[in-house]
Amino acid sequence: MSTNKDYKWVGTSPIRPDGADKVTGKAAFGADKNLPGMLHGKILRSPYGHAKIKSIDTSAAESAPGVLAVMTSKDLPDLASEMGEAGESAVDFRDLSQNILAAGKVLYHGHAVAAVAATSPKLAKQALKLIKVEYEELPVVLEIEDAMADDAPILHENQFTPGGSQDKPSNIAGKMKLPRGDIEKGFAEADVIVEREFTTPTVHQGYIEPHAVTASMSASGHADVWCCTQGAFVVRAMTAKVLNMDVGKVKVTPSEIGGGFGAKTTVYLEPIAVKLSEMSGRPVKMVMDREEVLRATGPTSASVIKIKLGATNDGKLVAAEGTLKYGAGAYKGSPMGPGCMCVFASYEIPNFVVRGFDVVLNKPKVAAYRAPGAPMAAFAMESVMNEMAGKLDLDPIDFRLENAVKEGSVAAYGPKFPAIGFVETLKAAKEHPHYSAPLGKNQGRGVGTGFWFNIGMQSSATLNVNESGSVTLITGSADIGGSRASMALFAAEELGIDYDLITPLVSNTEEAGYCDVTGGSRTTFATGMAVVKASKNLVANMKKRAAKTWGVEVDEVLWQDGQAVPPFSSGKNPMSMAEIAASAAKTGGPLTASASLTAQGAGAGFGVHICDVEVDPETGKTDVIRYTAIQDAGKAIHPAYVEGQYQGGAAQGIGWALNEEYVYNDKGVLQNFGFLDYRMPVANDLPMIDTVIVEVPNPAHPYGVRGVGETPIVPPLAAVAEAVNNAAGVRITDLPISPPRLLAEIDAK
């Protein structure tokens, strides 16, 4: 396969089919679903960071005006500990249930304790005040190292470290180790060794749309759920599990989605809304406010990461050691695993060992966030790579080229890489004019690189040909980055018809074939594969219909530019898709085609970012003044939306590096629970983020696609930090690089 292949539609950037509705306010998001007789649900949340629930008395709330249902964890089935698939990662369904409504203990400030459904939001809120909860406050533990200490307050009395003491409960919920070679020998061969410890704070994905659901339980026990999610099928699976229902009795219809970034692959409200609907006999709507989103939904982990790296004087990496500790929040399940697998994945290192720790804390349970675990790991590793390049007096990109993984390299996490584009991406960065542009006073430049696996998983697609020859394209993959446009482009290319003749839809769990979550940068890759396969099936069927009409053999029929072409000897004229559709009733009935698959061979993504900053040495304020994101897309199906992914990931990474952090007081109460003080970058905090799309085709995909959504958030943390190091003459190891922290670093130098 070649990237030079001429495509008519693939590789163009038409307007997204959902665009006009979104910019005119007609698109329906999670909170836009209303039903007759609908009640409003509200949640009572813990005022403590850690406490035993001694008793809950809901009687006064039950008899309050307008209240039709009140529930606590007692109204949910008591689930056994059981691991299940949850989008990209695994989840323990008992933890999931207890996170939805606390049982016995509250583990973080904002943990849901009870829920009310009433005839108005106001009455529901008033009723919450009538619920009497008796708590016994317990000490909180908020920092990873504190939680790992022997005398730490314990969150779960029944949690023991695997391979550790089975008598003494621990906050260390999981450990992992990835070894290769002999690190003692490796470090003995090193001429230069750099060793540093890095910390990153808890940060939230910052999606604009809060979680919202409307649910209606029918008298026959069939639940209808409308919500904003990245995966209707995962909401169905989790809701069914938490309520002990069969998945076939739960229908989930996804709304348009106002941002997810990985976080909308779990459930908080959905099982509660279904249960409240069952209890009240009325539909129930629940919408979080921003404060609830920040206090009680999953951010991503804080981390403490130590890297020791050894290299020879000629720039060859010989040994590496990494210790990666991730805070999981209240329940096990930080992205320790992917973090450990990613940390050395970009380089050929003969000897290394990676150790990972999954640590519970009195903070909300983390959820996925764009390349979960990788940005923190790359912040540490890439910072050490930059420092090492300086010590070896090598250009930082040359140093990486010397050690970069390429086709045939054995990845640090096991498999052998097929064709990958890290070397090509590094070279494109080095050749970019940004890399050699002059800098002014108090300005500095940094580079960082990033790796992400990307995933395949299960997808389905259905094409229904309308009698006019236009096509309805149905998948169950939520569109969070313009994927409907990409799906239509694949179908247009395969069928040979105009993009505008295809209506791509994201349907519900009863009408679409099964699709795993939109996550892991998988949708354009995997659901795209299903669309291509279904399109090929449809073409085969249409060729058959034409052959039948003409009375020729099907293998004599060609498909070209949207029409069936007969053999010359037949003397017939080609039949357009519209003609084949119009005569379908006579040739075998409606034209439909479906395909379902488990996609294999998601190609790894590599990115290189170049960042320039200017630091005000008197205030510690950092301004990003130029930024370029370079990444291998395999093949960009819709280049404008690929660029959008690069830019969005870079913007989130810049925010993570500079100002975003959860600020807790010593009682575990989040202080900055709104976007005013949870400081994501606003538009004028960012320069135009330039992009370069490198295309090294993924051999496992019919068009060469690699996922592109997650890799772009991996490089920025180190790129920004290195730019600050070079602008201010400091060495940043702790994020965020907020003005007070940077001013202290400048003072200390």
Add this chain to the structure above:
Amino acid sequence: MESVQYHAPQSLEEAVPLLKQARQTPSRILAGGTDLLIQMRAGVKSPEMLIDIKKIPETTGFEIGADEIRLGAAVPSAVMDESPELHQQLPGVVEGMELIGSTQVQGRATPGGNLCNASPAGDGAPAMIASSGQCVVFGPNGVRTIPVEEVCTAPGRTSLADDEFIQEFRFPTPKAGQADAYLRFIPRNEMDIAVVGVAANITVDAGGICTAAKVTLGAVGPTVVIATEVAELLVGTKLDDATLEKAAEIASGLGSPISDKRGTAEFRHRIAGVLTRRVIKIAATRAGERL
């Protein structure tokens, strides 16, 4: 509280009976509402009556006279920012208002509202005080005039009675060689709350000597700090680098800032000094251009 009464008097006269009612009914004055409506939504404030003063002509216009500038309390900051005359006469006061919130918020936010919200970090007050602003306070018994610095008494508290509101501000029209400026520090570039804000109003003579000065600091104490010591230091000097360094040092020691999610007390002290030096320079440059 099940509902809120909303009144929009068309004149000062029409406001009088409503203000009298406000003595008994928990009420708030509504101007742009960019603070109040959010506080009501968050349940921080629950008035039973709102008196919207935007329809009262005295609150919405501004006039630049030879001796006095009149600025209605409910003039939106976007309107202030669009006036070349206001920029010319009171650039610091305009700067304090035009950097509040987003473009959309600036279409509603007003100087009277910003002052009466009485946030220690309010961006409007420091320059209004540095430029010797007076408030014309309207009540059922007529008007009284007080200096801007006498309005805020503590975070969220003002000296106004329940039946009063600020009708307009009055500033002495700057003389030749006089100008103001305002600078604030935020970690981002907009949509944020001042970690520290500093305003200066500086008068220079033809020889470049500072003949009058007023410097004020926001967000380093419960209310705006008037840095008299800094002003005294500046008068009689040429505002040379050594003087400005000394001014910065004094300013760094003023106030009683707190450590919170927006910055540490130590950081606020440091930034107060940096901004003091920078804002005096800006005001002095502007003053020199007005000779």
